[in-house]
Amino acid sequence: MTALPSLSNELAAAVEQVAGSVVAVNARPRLPSTGVHWRPGIIVTADHTVRSVEDLTVVDREGRTMAATLVGRDPGTDLAVLRIQDTALPTAGLGDSGSLKVGHIVLAVGYGPRASWGIVSAVGGRWRTWRGGEIDQLLRLDLTLYPGFSGGPIVDAQGRIVGINTSGLSQRLELAIPASTVSRVADELIEKGHVSRAFLGVGLQPARLPEAAQRALAGAPEIGLIVVRVQPEGPAAQAGILLGDVLVSLEGIHVASPEAVLEAVAARRVGSSVSATILRAGTPTDVSITLGERPLRRR
Numbered sequence: 273m274t275a276l277p278s279l280s281n282e283l284a285a286a287v288e289q290v291a292g293s294v295v296a297v298n299a300r301p302r303l304p305s306t307g308v309h310w311r312p313g314i315i316v317t318a319d320h321t322v323r324s325v326e327d328l329t330v331v332d333r334e335g336r337t338m339a340a341t342l343v344g345r346d347p348g349t350d351l352a353v354l355r356i357q358d359t360a361l362p363t364a365g366l367g368d369s370g371s372l373k374v375g376h377i378v379l380a381v382g383y384g385p386r387a388s389w390g391i392v393s394a395v396g397g398r399w400r401t402w403r404g405g406e407i408d409q410l411l412r413l414d415l416t417l418y419p420g421f422s423g424g425p426i427v428d429a430q431g432r433i434v435g436i437n438t439s440g441l442s443q444r445l446e447l448a449i450p451a452s453t454v455s456r457v458a459d460e461l462i463e464k465g466h467v468s469r470a471f472l473g474v475g476l477q478p479a480r481l482p483e484a485a486q487r488a489l490a491g492a493p494e495i496g497l498i499v500v501r502v503q504p505e506g507p508a509a510q511a512g513i514l515l516g517d518v519l520v521s522l523e524g525i526h527v528a529s530p531e532a533v534l535e536a537v538a539a540r541r542v543g544s545s546v547s548a549t550i551l552r553a554g555t556p557t558d559v560s561i562t563l564g565e566r567p568l569r570r571r
Contacts, residue, residue: 317352317422318440350449353462367451368432392414435449478497517550547560
């Protein structure tokens with residue numbers, strides 16, 4: 273019967289190992305969220321929990337309150353970066369999320385500290401969030417994220433931080449943002465205050481292509497994307513795209529859903545060009561579009 277007490281002690285030790293770098297983030301009414309002192313002077317937390325950027329504070333496990341300023345935020349990956357002056361706070365000890373396997377025990381740690389434990393229920397490759405952010409690895413967890421846990425660390429059995437937990441990327445699944453993504457996004461937020469993402473500047477809606485159009489476009493699918501909105505002065509507008517045009521393909525690859533377009537465009541750099549095939553009044557036309565930078569959403 274020594275195995276269970278041993279496991280219990282090891283999990284408690286893992287929580288203790290990271291507790292010094294975990295802080296409460298006061299950036300919304302009533303309920304704080306959790307943040308991690310990722311590197312000296314830099315706090316990482318979940319963007320959806322940062323409701324106000326005025327009078328930001330963080331509180332460490334000893335109860336010390338420190339003023340914080342917002343460095344940058346990225347709704348696409350649900351990450352925000354804050355800066356504090358107290359760099360004596362312990363920093364995160366990072367692990368390799370790529371080493372995680374289905375069935376591995378992990379801990380979600382909230383400020384206090386508080387903890388919840390469970391297992392990695394699924395792992396996968398790169399994926400894109402519904403807001404267009406690229407996550408290096410799918411990490412789905414089978415554990416409970418209690419109120420206020422978003423922005424806190426996911427910790428492996430050795431006490432290493434392998435990611436940040438958030439309830440902001442899915443309403444049904446418990447997901448973690450791997451440490452590699454957190455570091456990559458944090459670097460860009462520190463440098464520019466936001467993450468640059470390419471966009472076309474159009475609103476699209478699936479529509480069935482007429483048979484004549486399908487014959488005109490060899491191998492075209494039955495579904496195209498009708499342009500229902502063109503952002504003034506946006507990339508598509510500058511390329512001559514009009515309301516009512518039907519987008520059929522990008523770079524020779526058929527696109528049958530707005531999500532497919534988002535994925536294709538998000539994988540490219542701002543300022544690069546894409547070749548689009550459209551139907552205008554039933555006639556196929558090739559258009560070159562120079563991708564612009566997606567405007568920041570006002571809050």
